[in-house]
Every structure is written in C-alpha cells, then in structure tokens.
Amino acid sequence: MGTTSNDSQSENREEPLWLPSGESPAISSVMFTAGVLGNLIALALLVRRWRGDSGRRNSISLFHVLVTELVLTDLLGTCLISPVVLASYAQNRTLVALGPERRVCTYFAFSMTFFSLATMLMLFAMALERYLAIGHPYFYQRRVTRRSGLAVLPTIYIASLLFCSLPLLDHWKYAQYSPGTWCFIGHKQAAYLRLYATLLLLLIIAVLACNFSVIVNLIRMHRRGRRSRCGPSLGSSHGRAERASMAEETDHLILLAIMTITFAVCSLPFTIFAYMNENSSRKEKWDLQALRFLSINSIIDPWVFAILRPPVLRLLRSVLCCRVSLRTQEATQASCSTQSNASKQIDL
Numbered sequence: 001m002g003t004t005s006n007d008s009q010s011e012n013r014e015e016p017l018w019l020p021s022g023e024s025p026a027i028s029s030v031m032f033t034a035g036v037l038g039n040l041i042a043l044a045l046l047v048r049r050w051r052g053d054s055g056r057r058n059s060i061s062l063f064h065v066l067v068t069e070l071v072l073t074d075l076l077g078t079c080l081i082s083p084v085v086l087a088s089y090a091q092n093r094t095l096v097a098l099g100p101e102r103r104v105c106t107y108f109a110f111s112m113t114f115f116s117l118a119t120m121l122m123l124f125a126m127a128l129e130r131y132l133a134i135g136h137p138y139f140y141q142r143r144v145t146r147r148s149g150l151a152v153l154p155t156i157y158i159a160s161l162l163f164c165s166l167p168l169l170d171h172w173k174y175a176q177y178s179p180g181t182w183c184f185i186g187h188k189q190a191a192y193l194r195l196y197a198t199l200l201l202l203l204i205i206a207v208l209a210c211n212f213s214v215i216v217n218l219i220r221m222h223r224r225g226r227r228s229r230c231g232p233s234l235g236s237s238h239g240r241a242e243r244a245s246m247a248e249e250t251d252h253l254i255l256l257a258i259m260t261i262t263f264a265v266c267s268l269p270f271t272i273f274a275y276m277n278e279n280s281s282r283k284e285k286w287d288l289q290a291l292r293f294l295s296i297n298s299i300i301d302p303w304v305f306a307i308l309r310p311p312v313l314r315l316l317r318s319v320l321c322c323r324v325s326l327r328t329q330e331a332t333q334a335s336c337s338t339q340s341n342a343s344k345q346i347d348l
Contacts, residue, residue: 017093017094018093025090031295031296034303035074035075035302039075039298039302043072045305046071062145062148066122066152069149074301074302078299081112088180088181096176110174112183113185117160117200118160119263119301124206126259127214130210130211131214134213134218135217172192173186173188175187177288179288193274196274197271197275204264204267211260214249254308258304259305266296270293272286
C-alpha cells in the first residue's frame with residue numbers, strides 16, 4: 001500500500017492536472033492559424049493547376065499528385081492536433097485531465113507520431129518518384145502511372161497506422177510534457193522512442209540520397225544538351241523539348257530539396273531528444289523544443305509550395321544555373337569551334 005501510494009504521488013507530481021500560471025496560447029494559436037491558412041492556400045493553388053491542366057493530355061504529373069497528397073496530410077494533421085492544444089489552454093487543464101483514462105493524451109501522442117511519420121514517408125515517395133523519372137525513365141514510363149500515385153496515400157497511412165499502433169498494443173502510457181499541452185512517446189519506452197527517431201533519420205538519409213542522384217543525372221542531361229548544341233539540332237523542337245524538360249525537373253528538385261531540408265532541420269532536435277537522458281532533456285527543456293520543431297514542419301511545407309511559384313522557381317533556377325552557364329559557355333564555344341575546324345579540314 002505504501003509503495004502504491006508513493007507511485008501514485010510521484011505520477012501526479014510528474015503529470016499535473018492544471019496548467020502553470022502565466023501560460024499563453026499565443027504561440028499555439030499562431031501555429032494553428034498559419035498551418036490552416038498555408039495548407040488552404042497551397043490546396044487552392046493545386047486545385048487551380050488541376051483545373052487548368054485538366055483539358056491537356058498527360059499534363060498533370062505524378063509529382064503534383066504526390067504534392068497534393070502531402071498538403072492534404074499536413075492539413076488533416078493540423079486540424080486534428082492543434083485544436084486539442086487550444087482546448088487545453090481554454091480550460092486551463094493539461095491533456096491528462098481533459099479526458100478519462102488519459103484518452104486525450106493518448107490521442108494527441110498517437111496523432112503526432114502518425115502524421116510526422118506519414119509526412120516523412122510522403123517526402124520519400126516524392127523523392128523516389130523523381131529518382132525513377134530521371135534515373136530510370138524506361139521503367140518509369142512502363143510501370144509508374146498517376147493511378148499508382150493515388151494508391152500511395154492509403155498505403156502510407158496503413159503503414160504509419162501499423163507502426164504507430166505498437167505502443168497501443170502493449171498498453172504503454174504516453175508521457176505528458178511541460179507545460180502539459182503536449183503528449184508523446186516517453187523515455188520509459190526508450191527502445192520504441194529511439195526506433196521511431198532512427199526510422200525518421202533513415203528516411204531523411206534516403207531522401208537526400210535520391211535527391212543527390214537526381215542532381216547527378218541533371219548534370220549529365222545538361223552536359224548532353226551542351227554537346228548537342230554544337231550539332232545541327234540547335235534550335236530544333238527536340239532540343240527545346242529537352243531543355244524544357246530539364247527546367248521542369250530542376251524546379252521539382254528545388255521544391256523537393258527545400259521541403260527535405262525543412263523536415264531535416266525540424267526533425268534533428270527530436271532525434272537528439274530521443275537519445276538524450278530523460279533528466280537532462282527536461283532540465284534543458286529540450287523535450288518541448290523538439291516537439292515544437294516536429295510540429296512546425298506541417299506548417300512550413302505548404303508555405304514553401306505557396307511561395308515557390310513558377311516565377312520564383314525560374315528566378316532560383318537562373319541564380320543556381322547562372323555560374324554553371326557562364327563557366328560552360330566559353331567551353332561550349334571552344335568545343336564547337338574546334339569541331340567546326342576539324343570538319344572543315346576533313347572536307348578539304
């Protein structure tokens with residue numbers, strides 16, 4: 001009896017039922033408003049693109065199908081998670097005290113793990129699609145279709161649901177973090193916490209590897225196009241189509257790279273938090289910062305897509321390719337002149 005009472009008292013001390021005085025919902029309100037507004041703007045731009053391209057054959061690319069699914073995932077996660085935090089501030093009670101048997105805390109923690117993993121899997125699907133489209137075009141044209149892209153979202157949701165349900169099957173208790181408006185995987189489940197963080201880290205590495213492969217293939221395409229300019233195909237429809245295709249692939253790469261860097265930066269504090277000691281993480285308030293960074297990603301992604309419109313992407317592409325073009329222009333002219341002189345000598 002004495003041991004049971006001591007355990008319950010220590011649990012109550014660790015998980016308070018009331019929010020500390022002076023806590024303000026301003027940050028959570030701004031995050032919720034920015035998340036919903038950004039996702040709605042991005043979704044409206046995508047719908048506009050779908051309507052504008054619906055009359056053209058094969059104009060709606062698989063990449064934009066995946067982007068649409070990513071925006072829908074971010075919007076759904078924001079609308080299902082942030083109102084719980086606002087309700088906690090409105091009632092001045094922690095998540096543990098909002099519902100019986102810690103149900104609200106369990107719901108919040110499960111939703112956080114589910115949507116964070118689903119977002120990373122969506123980014124991996126987008127990177128893999130670009131890798132296959134650029135690196136293996138023959139396989140991509142024969143095997144990958146827009147219909148298969150529509151099956152990506154339910155597949156990712158099922159995989160995320162199965163992985164994130166493991167704590168529920170073992171009846172684990174999610175931990176409540178300061179100031180009481182956050183619940184997530186606790187350090188008592190260190191094995192699963194580190195497994196989850198390692199999985200996110202491996203997905204980030206895989207996405208970076210796919211992006212690096214796409215960059216290498218785009219450089220090869222650029223070199224082939226540079227060599228083809230010396231031939232008679234200059235100004236032909238084939239050359240213009242190849243340059244337009246390369247420009248579109250570069251725009252997709254820039255958008256995907258910025259989203260990947262954003263998720264990597266937002267996930268890095270959580271990865272460090274997962275491998276830290278519980279006492280040191282709470283002493284440095286690393287747990288709260290890690291969870292905030294992890295939730296910010298779903299807010300930044302739609303704004304990245306909304307801001308990086310085609311004119312902005314063309315500007316970034318021109319800035320990134322300007323130095324390369326200036327360096328290769330003289331080499332191209334020299335190579336073309338050498339080839340023309342050689343052909344004249346052969347004719348003579």
